[in-house]
Amino acid sequence: MTTTPPEIVLHDNHTRQARPFVPLDPTHVRLYYCGPTVYDFAHIGNLRAMLCADILVRLLRARYPRVTFVRNVTDVDDRITARARANGEDIASLTSRTTDDFHKDLAALGVLPPDIEPRATHHIGDMLAMIGELIANGHAYEAEGHVLFAVRAFPGYGQLSGRSLDEMLAGARVEVAPYKRDPGDFVLWKPSEPDQPGWDSPYGRGRPGWHIECSAMAHRYLGESFDIHGGGDDLLFPHHENERAQSMCCFPKGRFANVWIHNAMLLSGGEKMSKSLGNFHTIREVIERAPAEALRLLFLSTHYRSVLDFTWDKLDDARRTLDRFYRALERTPPISDAPVPEAVMAALCADLNTPLAIAALHPLADAALAGDADASSALRAASAMLGLLGQSPDTWFRAGLDAPRIEALIAERLAARKARDFVRADAIRAELSADGILLEDNAGGTTWRRA
Numbered sequence: 001m002t003t004t005p006p007e008i009v010l011h012d013n014h015t016r017q018a019r020p021f022v023p024l025d026p027t028h029v030r031l032y033y034c035g036p037t038v039y040d041f042a043h044i045g046n047l048r049a050m051l052c053a054d055i056l057v058r059l060l061r062a063r064y065p066r067v068t069f070v071r072n073v074t075d076v077d078d079r080i081t082a083r084a085r086a087n088g089e090d091i092a093s094l095t096s097r098t099t100d101d102f103h104k105d106l107a108a109l110g111v112l113p114p115d116i117e118p119r120a121t122h123h124i125g126d127m128l129a130m131i132g133e134l135i136a137n138g139h140a141y142e143a144e145g146h147v148l149f150a151v152r153a154f155p156g157y158g159q160l161s162g163r164s165l166d167e168m169l170a171g172a173r174v175e176v177a178p179y180k181r182d183p184g185d186f187v188l189w190k191p192s193e194p195d196q197p198g199w200d201s202p203y204g205r206g207r208p209g210w211h212i213e214c215s216a217m218a219h220r221y222l223g224e225s226f227d228i229h230g231g232g233d234d235l236l237f238p239h240h241e242n243e244r245a246q247s248m249c250c251f252p253k254g255r256f257a258n259v260w261i262h263n264a265m266l267l268s269g270g271e272k273m274s275k276s277l278g279n280f281h282t283i284r285e286v287i288e289r290a291p292a293e294a295l296r297l298l299f300l301s302t303h304y305r306s307v308l309d310f311t312w313d314k315l316d317d318a319r320r321t322l323d324r325f326y327r328a329l330e331r332t333p334p335i336s337d338a339p340v341p342e343a344v345m346a347a348l349c350a351d352l353n354t355p356l357a358i359a360a361l362h363p364l365a366d367a368a369l370a371g372d373a374d375a376s377s378a379l380r381a382a383s384a385m386l387g388l389l390g391q392s393p394d395t396w397f398r399a400g401l402d403a404p405r406i407e408a409l410i411a412e413r414l415a416a417r418k419a420r421d422f423v424r425a426d427a428i429r430a431e432l433s434a435d436g437i438l439l440e441d442n443a444g445g446t447t448w449r450r451a
């Protein structure tokens with residue numbers, strides 16, 4: 001018996017509506033995500049955006065025969081130049097080292113690599129071609145070595161972020177410069193000093209503005225119209241508004257992105273986690289303290305359009321949940337090719353509702369722990385769809401039982417005993433003993449050794 005799979009519904013942030021996803025070409029789905037600016041380790045806020053794309057791409061791949069996922073690397077930016085100078089390092093070595101670190105961090109989190117990962121500096125020619133076209137068709141102008149996009153010449157400006165030009169100008173810190181015809185006009189190209197990275201152009205030696213990079217790379221690999229464009233909601237204005245304006249004016253027959261997806265911010269202490277505020281944790285730092293999968297589960301437990309405030313306690317909870325899931329997996333028969341449970345697929349199809357998908361894992365784990373091998377197989381299939389439970393239970397538990405973890409369990413057992421919860425206390429002792437950790441209670445407290 002075959003049932004029709006549920007249709008994919010995505011919240012399109014352009015129309016601000018949940019819409020059934022209809023690919024422009026069902027034989028080839030195409031999407032673009034804004035990637036990192038590479039001058040330092042990525043923080044877990046950046047990771048949230050990459051993870052949102054990862055879930056979306058996994059879902060699309062499960063449904064369509066061909067998916068092209070492009071995620072760029074911004075390797076020209078004044079922050080990069082400043083950091084290289086401060087390090088006494090050349091720019092190329094800083095950006096390639098940082099890009100490698102980024103790849104390693106994402107791989108640790110089970111984030112699948114994009115199909116194409118263009119670097120901005122490899123596409124300067126594409127950017128200059130777009131800039132030339134925008135000048136030729138009256139959407140951009142040259143002034144004092146700069147090329148600026150004229151926002152008033154595009155009636156659709158502001159549609160994406162849903163604000164009028166005047167509101168946008170009042171809300172954002174726009175750079176006022178004497179060479180701008182309108183304060184909202186933004187830079188496509190700017191002149192470089194001799195000690196700044198630069199390329200020869202009809203406007204003199206210079207470098208691109210940030211927004212034109214993504215427009216040029218999206219066009220190069222995905223064409224004038226493609227299915228989905230995504231990134232964090234901090235990019236909605238001005239970055240995405242400007243990308244859209246440039247692309248629609250340069251390629252008036254195209255529609256640029258059909259659907260816009262934005263993930264909400266990861267917070268830290270109630271504020272956006274960001275490098276500039278200093279309230280960030282790098283991915284590296286977090287996965288040295290906790291298993292990477294716990295971080296992945298923590299993020300997937302909140303819907304991508306809701307803000308999430310990071311705390312170490314939440315990460316601990318996620319780790320404990322995984323302990324339980326891995327115990328349930330111990331019941332999986334060695335050969336099992338169970339399908340992804342319908343409840344999980346349905347949740348993902350409903351605007352990537354990962355918390356609902358994870359809620360569906362719990363009853364499977366319960367049943368598996370009660371001895372149901374089919375439930376254990378289903379749990380494995382469901383988790384694979386989410387990029388979770390990727391190791392063997394054995395590997396998980398062995399890696400998990402490092403000294404701090406054992407100490408934490410001993411402390412928990414002591415607290416349970418104080419609270420006269422001897423059932424819990426004994427369970428912890430039994431749990432540790434099953435993993436080859438023996439406890440000895442004596443006058444000074446509890447010590448442990450490996451069996």
Ligand SMILES: Nc1ncnc2c1ncn2[C@@H]1O[C@H](COP(=O)(O)OP(=O)(O)OP(=O)(O)O)[C@@H](O)[C@H]1O
Pocket residue numbers: 034035036037038044045046047048049231232233234235263264265266267272273274275276
């Ligand atoms: N706190 C956050 N929560 C979720 N996504 C974020 C957060 N901070 C940045 N992002 C996203 O990370 C991706 C990579 O962005 P980028 O490398 O430009 O970082 P950034 O915005 O410069 O970071 P920061 O603001 O800390 O300097 C973008 O899609 C951006 O929207």
Ligand SMILES: [Zn+2]
Pocket residue numbers: 033034035214239243
């Ligand atoms: Zn971008």
